[in-house]
Amino acid sequence: MASKPSIPKGTRDFSPAEVAKRQYIIQTIKNNFEKFGFQPIETPSFENSETLMGKYGEEGDRLIFKILNSGDYLAKANGTHLEAKDSTKLTSSISEKALRYDLTVPFARYVVQHQNEIEFPFKRYQIQPVWRADRPQKGRFREFFQCDADVVGSKSLWQEVELVQLYDTVFTSLGLNGVTVKINNRKILSGIAEVIGASDKLIDFTVALDKLDKIGEDGVKKEMIEKGISEEAIVKVQPLFNFTGSISEKIQKLAQLLTTSEEGLKGVEELRFICDNVTNLGLTTAILDLDVTLARGLNYYTGAIFEVAAPKGVAMGSIGGGGRYDDLTGIFGLKNMSGVGISFGLDRIYLVIEELGLFPETVTASSKALFINYGDQEAFYALQAIKKLRSEGIKVELYPDNAKVGKQFQHADKRNIPFAVIVGGEEMSSNSYSLKNLISGEQIILDFEGLKNALI
Structure with missing residues (x-):
């Protein structure tokens, strides 16, 4: 059984929220x-x-932190210092570079x-x-x-x-x-x-x-x-x-x-x-x-x-x-x-x-809305709107897979995305979008301008 991977002591991985705060x-x-x-x-x-x-x-x-020379670094090591196990004096002959x-x-x-x-x-x-x-x-x-x-x-x-x-x-x-x-x-x-x-x-x-x-x-x-x-x-x-x-x-x-x-x-x-x-x-x-x-x-x-x-x-x-x-x-x-x-x-x-507790809430804000994926035609229709919304500086994204709708809503909830945009056959035929507030549960039908204004 493979051992569980880890990182060196004194180093860290950063989650998306942590990176946002650091940035x-x-x-x-x-x-x-x-x-x-x-x-x-x-x-x-x-x-x-x-x-x-x-x-x-x-x-x-x-x-x-000293960096060992490339290749067979011991080949050029000082034999006397190596024999004496004098690491201080040996270092200069096996390491020519160091991390800043x-x-x-x-x-x-x-x-x-x-x-x-x-x-x-x-x-x-x-x-x-x-x-x-x-x-x-x-x-x-x-x-x-x-x-x-x-x-x-x-x-x-x-x-x-x-x-x-x-x-x-x-x-x-x-x-x-x-x-x-x-x-x-x-x-x-x-x-x-x-x-x-x-x-x-x-x-x-x-x-x-x-x-x-x-x-x-x-x-x-x-x-x-x-x-x-x-x-x-x-x-x-x-x-x-x-x-x-x-x-x-x-x-x-x-x-x-x-x-x-x-x-x-x-x-x-x-x-x-x-x-x-x-x-x-x-x-x-x-x-x-x-x-x-x-x-x-x-x-x-x-x-x-x-x-x-x-x-x-x-x-x-x-x-x-x-x-x-x-x-x-x-x-x-x-x-x-x-x-x-x-x-x-x-x-x-x-x-x-x-x-x-001084980080502003907006620092870790994720996408404003998740477009629900109902299939390829609906996804293309959604991406046309997504492209225009992004050009206005609004963070939106499309769920990549045509998965069960419940799973897609669950994904938005776990990501703390406040809105879902529903684009099915009915919305496509009327050139509209159903915007659902995932906090209140309220759902309204909007044209593109209305959608844009609601997400700004």
Whole structure:
């Protein structure tokens, strides 16, 4: 007996209703991207390994799906590494390609490769799947879509201001009111590390700090000590674990904490500019918050860092994030190309909207009417009307088989199709249509114009 087929953990099949809801989110995001002047691009689902490896830190590199070389991949494997069973060193000789981990690094590669064709500043958006060899859990998948918007070729902080507005506009359009757009600055984190004498441990410091909401204050301190950060340094950052007040008050506290760090103070001024202008311009439903523990664990952010939290009361990880990367394209040989971008987590946004019951009923609406099939002549008559109705933008369909009428009505009911159109010999001879409301049971005879108006 054949075993029951299944799919890999961390992946999903999507039903027609689920796809309709996902497309509603994607279309809403896409429409707003284009309102803000972003243009679409697409890149391959897999890249050369050297393009991706080393760009996300040690934790990120471990989560990259590697693709085995075609053919007898072991024939070209390094014998020493194979004998020693050293998988880390062996990988490079048996795998030259990898599935993309995000859309940002492939975008940087795209910019460098096509720099002579691009008009800068270049505002691009990209909506494609990415893959991560992560442990699956609620809201975390191994295959998921990212929806990114980036601007490269400009150092202007007005871009950050606009990206906060873009978050606000998209989530307001989706009915997700009350999301929190958290902001921090990598220069501030570097300044703090400098002030406490742990500049050489910046990445370890920021990776640990970024986990505050997941493992708590004690967990963060424990990880910092394990990474070699002194207890004296940890005492100096104690104020960060309970950093409260308005945005302006927090900025003032940071300015006092970082008086001896030039880079830290530069980060404070950048934050002040962004937050002041966002506040003065106003947000529709989103809330802006300065979160000094926000330290997204990626190596390439150099300025502002963003993360979006779902409305209060919804237990979900971040539903968006991004930041400024002044030297991302430098890793591919193109210097002085500053960029800033944000990402929307489609799958988590879907779960939040579903949990809050915010999907409009029209999103999953099926065909408006099913034409009952009484035979070939009747089917042809029906299809003539169907063709004209579809040209008017009305969703209608013909049951394909001349099956029992009861079965056809049952099919319409299971598909949540609200109307059935009956076209038998009598209707054909009078050039009319019988329209039956499958909810109320009411049935009326109409000419084509009447049918069209009833189904609009």
